[in-house]
Amino acid sequence: MTDGTGQARPLHIPTFDDVRAAQARIAGKAHRTPVLTSKTADAKAGASLFFKTENLQRIGAFKFRGAYNAIAAIAAEVRRNGVIAYSSGNHAQAIAYAAQLQGVPATIVMPKDAPAMKMAATRGYGAEIILYDRYTEDRQAISERLAHERGATLIPPYDHPDVIAGQGTAALELIEETGELDMLVVPLGGGGLLAGSALSARALSPGCAVYGVEPEAGNDGQQSLRKGEVVHIPVPRSIADGALSTHVGYHNFPILQQTVEGIVTVTDAQLVETMRFFAERMKIVVEPTGCLAAAAVLNGTIPCAGKRVGIILSGGNVDLKSLGAFLAG
Known part of the structure; x- marks a missing residue:
């Protein structure tokens, strides 16, 4: 990592104390977004699902x-x-x-x-x-x-300790509202949201298994976790435009290694199906990237029968023309 002047700087890996500090800084500025439930979604997954709706955050995303x-x-x-x-x-x-x-x-x-x-x-x-x-x-x-x-x-989009700490406040709020969870499933692009969420889960719900979900075309995080080092890939092509990173961040990778149970992938077709589910059954707009975690749970990619599962819906920024095309599909 460099400091913007080309000079190398040491990594500062954030902790849950940094997430708590972030919570204080953003209080009254970021929305405390609702946690939604759906009996239809629960029946589909065979689990109790809790959706943290960051699609309703300011600017329409957890960012x-x-x-x-x-x-x-x-x-x-x-x-x-x-x-x-x-x-x-x-x-x-x-x-x-x-x-x-x-x-x-x-x-x-x-x-x-x-x-x-x-x-x-x-x-x-x-x-x-x-x-x-x-x-x-x-x-x-x-x-x-x-x-x-x-x-x-x-300020990079994910490879920055203060960004990671700020993103971790979404899961912090989710667990504060729901109580301890068996599983937390989080979209994965560069890894800032997943790393921050994992810090909150480890501190507030120690028995919670944390999973990341990437688009099938861009599984650099999955490869990195398996190989034990950050893997770089060509720019992926997917409708999940917020998860087209070529590698996970160096600040968040050590956190992912220590706290994440696994990383799975979903297809673009599954993302569209999940967008349609949210629009039809829960009456909310979730962008393709925001559907990553939910798609993995609702399609059984991550088995979660009988568990209490937190799911981060990371954003809802999709233009109306694209949304119409996806839903009409």
Whole structure:
């Protein structure tokens, strides 16, 4: 890891104390999102399911938690120089809005093919957008160069201790509301949400088995856990646009190794089926990435019969044209 100037920096692996600190920083800023249940979903899985609806979070995704926490943790004199982030959408919106709320300039490096809705929302929050080609250009290198030139702070979407700690507050709230769980299932892109969730689960529900779920086309996390080191893959192609990372983060991988029971994958077809279930039966909009964990449980990829299972619905940012096409499928 570098500090945005090309200089190597030591890893700071967050702990549950950092998640608690994040909870205090974001109190009154992030929504305490509802936990929903469904008898139909319970019957389908043969389990008691508790859905943490981060699709109802500010900017429509859990990313607001980590973004606000990371910016709030920066010293005031440094914050004045602004923040830089790279993201396909949800982290972009989260940094843009969290920066706006705290009076901090924000620049976001986004792929040219990012969903139009997410790009428009990011601009709407006042951020400057710099476009790149995700298949031929290195977003991290672009962002590090900009941070160095501007004296700004680089906040990656998942490989950052304050981001990980902020994301962990979603599972913290879930377990505070439901009590101890037998299992917690979490979407996995770069691993910030999974790592933070695992920290909360280990502290508040020690017997809880934690699972991550990736798109089938991008199982870098699954490969990494099996190999015992971070595995890099080519940019995957999936409708789960928020989980198209090429590797998990170096700050979160040690946490995943120590706390995660396993990582599984689901297909794009299963994601569409799960989106349709939420729209038809629970009357909520969940984006494809947000459906990863639920798809694994509802399709039996992770056996959970008779268990109390927490499921993170990580986001709901899907444009109406795409949503209509998915549901009509």
